[in-house]
Amino acid sequence: MRVRVAWKDFKFVIPTGKSNKVSDLFKEIANKFAAYSTEEFIVSELKTVDGFVISPHYLVEDVILENDVLLVIDFESWKNEQFKLCTKSFVLFALENFEDDNKLRVNVGLNTMNKLFVSIGLYNKLYRLELFDSADLRAFHKEGEHPVTHWEDGKGNEAKVFFVVNGGIVTKIKTEISTVSSPKPLIQTIDIKLNGTKIEAGDIKTIQQAYEPYDSDSVVVVPQEVREGKSYQDYDQYDYYTTDGGNGSDASHHAIVTGPSDIRFEQVDITRSEMSNYATNNGGFMNSFYTDFQITNNNADRVTLSKITAEYQDKEGKWVPFTNSLFGTKRSNQINDYSWRTDNILIPLESRDTIKLSTNTRVEIKGVNSERLQRSHHSLPNELHIKIHIHDDKQNVTTIPVFYKNKTEDPVTMTLKTRQARVDKPIVFFQTVDNLETNVRGWVQLTADKSDGKNIFNFTTICSNSSHYISQASLHSFVYDAKKENEKKYKIKNYCASNSDFNLDVFANVNFETSKVDSLCFELSDKKGISKSVKYFPIKKLTE
Numbered sequence: 001m002r003v004r005v006a007w008k009d010f011k012f013v014i015p016t017g018k019s020n021k022v023s024d025l026f027k028e029i030a031n032k033f034a035a036y037s038t039e040e041f042i043v044s045e046l047k048t049v050d051g052f053v054i055s056p057h058y059l060v061e062d063v064i065l066e067n068d069v070l071l072v073i074d075f076e077s078w079k080n081e082q083f084k085l086c087t088k089s090f091v092l093f094a095l096e097n098f099e100d101d102n103k104l105r106v107n108v109g110l111n112t113m114n115k116l117f118v119s120i121g122l123y124n125k126l127y128r129l130e131l132f133d134s135a136d137l138r139a140f141h142k143e144g145e146h147p148v149t150h151w152e153d154g155k156g157n158e159a160k161v162f163f164v165v166n167g168g169i170v171t172k173i174k175t176e177i178s179t180v181s182s183p184k185p186l187i188q189t190i191d192i193k194l195n196g197t198k199i200e201a202g203d204i205k206t207i208q209q210a211y212e213p214y215d216s217d218s219v220v221v222v223p224q225e226v227r228e229g230k231s232y233q234d235y236d237q238y239d240y241y242t243t244d245g246g247n248g249s250d251a252s253h254h255a256i257v258t259g260p261s262d263i264r265f266e267q268v269d270i271t272r273s274e275m276s277n278y279a280t281n282n283g284g285f286m287n288s289f290y291t292d293f294q295i296t297n298n299n300a301d302r303v304t305l306s307k308i309t310a311e312y313q314d315k316e317g318k319w320v321p322f323t324n325s326l327f328g329t330k331r332s333n334q335i336n337d338y339s340w341r342t343d344n345i346l347i348p349l350e351s352r353d354t355i356k357l358s359t360n361t362r363v364e365i366k367g368v369n370s371e372r373l374q375r376s377h378h379s380l381p382n383e384l385h386i387k388i389h390i391h392d393d394k395q396n397v398t399t400i401p402v403f404y405k406n407k408t409e410d411p412v413t414m415t416l417k418t419r420q421a422r423v424d425k426p427i428v429f430f431q432t433v434d435n436l437e438t439n440v441r442g443w444v445q446l447t448a449d450k451s452d453g454k455n456i457f458n459f460t461t462i463c464s465n466s467s468h469y470i471s472q473a474s475l476h477s478f479v480y481d482a483k484k485e486n487e488k489k490y491k492i493k494n495y496c497a498s499n500s501d502f503n504l505d506v507f508a509n510v511n512f513e514t515s516k517v518d519s520l521c522f523e524l525s526d527k528k529g530i531s532k533s534v535k536y537f538p539i540k541k542l543t544e
Contacts, residue, residue: 003064007033007072018061022046025064026056029072042075044082044129057139079129085111086119086129090201095186095210097157097179098477106159106175108190108201116192116199118173120151120159127151130161134197137163137170145174156180169194177210181480183515186210211476212516214542220511220518222536225431229531232410232434232441236417245408246375247272253405259390259398262299263349268292268356271386271404274336275365275373275439285369286323287377288362289386290336291402295357297349305347307391310361315381325388326360336374359388361402370438370501375406377439382406413441425449428457429537435501435526442502444522446470446537455542461524463497463504472542475517478508488512489521501527509536 002015003025012032016025026043034041046054049069064070089109096103107119111131120128128149140146145162152158157179164172170192178185186209191202238245247270254267269292276286297303310322327347328340340360349355365377376384386402416430429446442462449458449469457470468474482490488510495506507521517539525532 001060001064001066004067004069005029005032005072006069007036007074010036016060018059020060021056022054022058022060022063023056025060033072033074037074039074039076042128043072044075044078045073047071047073055136055139057136075129079126082111082117082131083119083126083129085113086117087112091190091204093175093177093186093188095177095179095182096473096476098181098480099179100157104157104159104177104179106161106177108173108175110199114197114199118148118161120149120161128159132170134194134199137192137194137199138168140165140168140170143167148173164189174207179210181477182210184208184210211472211479212514214472214475214516214539217540218518218538220509220538222519222538223534225533225535227433227531227533229526230434230436231432231531232413232436233408234415235408235410235412236415238408238412239418239421240412240414241418241422243407243412244373244375245410245412246373246406248407249403249405253403255400255402257398257400258298259392260396261303261392261394261398262297263303263305263390263392263398264296264298265390265398265400266294266296267400267402268294271402272336273374273376273404273406275369275375275377277369277372279368280364282364283368284364284366286362287365287380288360289376289384289402289404290338290358290360291388292330292356292358293400294354295349296354297351300351302351303349304393305349305357305390306393307344308359309389309391310359311387311389312361312363313381313385315379319387320363322361323364324362326362328358328360329356330358361386361388368438370435370440373411373439375411376404378410378436382409411439411441414443419443419445423447425458428540429522429535431522431524431533431535433502433524433526433531433533435531437526437528437530438501440501442504442524442526444504444524444535448540455544457540459495461497461504463499463502463524466497468495470520475508475539475542478517479510479515482508482510483512483515498527503527503529 005012005014029043030041054063091108093106094103102122111117116132118130128151130149148161148163150160160176162174163170172189172191174189176185176187187207190204193200193202249270256266258264271291274288308325310325311319314320326340328338331337331339384404388400390398420427425447428448431444433442444461446457449456451469459468490508492506497504503525505523508517509519511518520537523534
């Protein structure tokens with residue numbers, strides 16, 4: 001029999017068999033019009049001239065008469081309008097394509113007209129769309145699997161969708177998705193229930209995984225951590241967020257001195273220290289020591305304080321002048337909140353006057369300090385003896401002995417225990433390296449977490465402001481890239497990071513036989529490579 005077919009301005013007469021299915025006629029029409037389309041030509045709908053849609057699942061002789069005029073709705077035109085109506089998703093089956101960094105997706109659900117839709121595409125690209133009402137789902141006479149829609153690009157990316165018919169009714173939808181990076185197809189099903197004209201979703205099952213699941217802890221025995229260079233001591237008893245381990249002296253060391261001009265200096269708080277993270281003109285940084293005094297003029301005459309100098313005793317026992325010393329006052333009750341005078345200030349004291357005054361004795365340390373630490377530098381004695389010399393206009397000098405001590409020998413830095421107290425997820429991996437030149441600790445951390453209901457590891461490090469979610473899909477991508485580059489120790493370039501203090505390289509140790517990542521290797525070092533750590537993390541179970 002012959003049918004007359006029109007699409008846009010093109011019209012053809014096409015012969016077809018009466019016993020063929022309408023879906024076969026779809027293909028014949030597509031072949032005829034393909035030369036006139038810039039896109040892949042797919043027939044989505046056939047309509048009569050008065051607007052009635054012809055289902056592709058019927059036989060031609062049941063729905064079409066000789067010389068009927070049929071209007072063709074091509075897929076590109078049809079899908080743009082119809083997909084807007086596909087608002088309720090039953091399930092989204094998706095498989096990663098690591099070669100192109102996308103996912104091939106099959107979506108099953110209902111549109112606003114209560115029709116079942118089946119689509120194939122990417123996140124922002126629709127390749128196939130099929131619609132079925134409840135009558136369509138009851139129109140199958142042959143039991144078993146029936147192809148519904150199919151897409152492939154010839155590069156190894158392919159999606160197939162089948163109806164599974166039982167008792168003449170579609171009871172299940174089966175999907176098979178393959179990508180160029182997947183070792184085998186992902187096969188999944190969703191049960192379909194018909195309740196009158198209503199279409200409902202049932203159970204969802206995975207028949208075959210495309211990638212090997214991480215359903216148990218890795219049994220690979222990894223090497224022990226290898227460390228080089230010196231490290232700071234760990235102080236679990238101190239919180240690195242609240243103390244750097246400095247300012248450890250007490251009131252028993254407070255100085256009370258009355259000088260030759262009858263000026264009384266009484267220390268009212270412990271001497272506190274601070275290491276600036278700002279560079280000086282000489283390429284160093286300042287280590288300051290702040291001391292607060294109450295000063296009383298017991299002289300019958302006015303006395304003016306005119307100058308301050310200071311010195312400290314180094315580790316060899318020699319007295320060394322401070323780089324400079326300043327007068328100042330506290331601006332608030334906050335620690336280390338001062339206003340310092342860098343000019344040649346004169347401080348007059350009338351007879352019986354009492355004032356509050358602070359001193360800042362500063363020594364320049366060679367090198368760079370990365371963090372503003374409230375403690376003295378390790379190049380100075382941990383118990384530091386200081387002499388502050390106050391000059392006045394009577395040509396007298398008052399020498400005040402001041403004592404400073406750190407609470408800890410090394411700076412208080414992050415430890416696994418103190419870090420875990422600040423993190424609400426369990427830490428499953430922790431690694432540190434100390435940069436003794438810049439007085440800072442580098443770290444790498446993995447926590448057990450969840451994303452979209454799936455188990456992941458959250459990877460963070462001091463070397464970067466970014467965090468990375470390590471999921472099963474992440475590990476599958478490492479395997480694919482490692483095989484492509486034939487590297488069993490595969491360097492994960494976007495996980496590697498560095499800052500002014502540290503370098504971090506991250507590797508996936510891939511087992512080519514099992515197609516799984518056995519462990520991750522973290523190589524952390526200070527910037528000069530003096531202090532290093534190589535530590536492994538055997539992959540733990542990620543499935544529920």
